[in-house]
Amino acid sequence: MTIVHHLNNSRSQRVLWLLEELDVPYEIKRYQRDPKTMLAPPELLKVHPLGKSPVITDDGVTVAETGAIVEYILDRWGNGRMAPSATIDKLRYTYWLHFAEGSAMPPLVMTLLFTELPKRTPFFLRPVVAAVCGRAQSSFLNPQIARQLDLMESELGRGDWFAGSEISGADVMMSFPVEAAANRFGLRERPNLKRWLAAIHARPAYAEALEKGGPYAYA
DSSP states (O other): OEEEEEETTSTHHHHHHHHHHHTOOEEEEEEOOOTTTOOOOGGGGGTSTTOOSOEEEETTEEEESHHHHHHHHIIIIITTTTSOOSHHHHHHHHHHHHHIIIIIHHHHHHHHHHHHGGGGSOGGGHHHHHHHHHHHIIIIIHHHHHHHHHHHHHHHTTSSBTTBSSOOHHHHHHHHHHHHHHHHHOOTTOHHHHHHHHHHHTOHHHHHHHHHHOOOTTO
């Protein structure tokens, strides 16, 4: 039986969604973030040396990193579903599958860090830290995120999904950064991204995964 080591409000929600799309039986082992640090609990270190989620265990095999998990699941249970085989669509699929964590998430995580850092700084240093963090966001991170969102918007102008005419693992991977960006910046003047986000939220498998996974701030 496949076990999803599921951390609340995390990237592992995508793994539940993919398993629901493929109708693969699985169990959820739940972990809760530390309410002060928002880090994963030390129990996850028993599953994987980095102690992070997502991670799955399946018949003695442990797989970490969302992209690797998505590829493992599709290789094992996809039977050709949700992984395009046509040359052009396959190239797009591979690109967006890796873009999600390789390019899209780092500036979003840095934005969250720079937003939270001043709040955790001693009071007398807070104005200086807030000014430095604000400058980094406005001059570097925000333009980079806007450029990436423009690229996503343009790509979705080619069709309903990120890699062809059918939903794929690339859409599963892209859900987290798009939801995070929508939550933090909004999607004004980006109708294609708004349409795509509404489409994934309307899928029964997405709703079922959300019900099983629990509250998810980006949904």
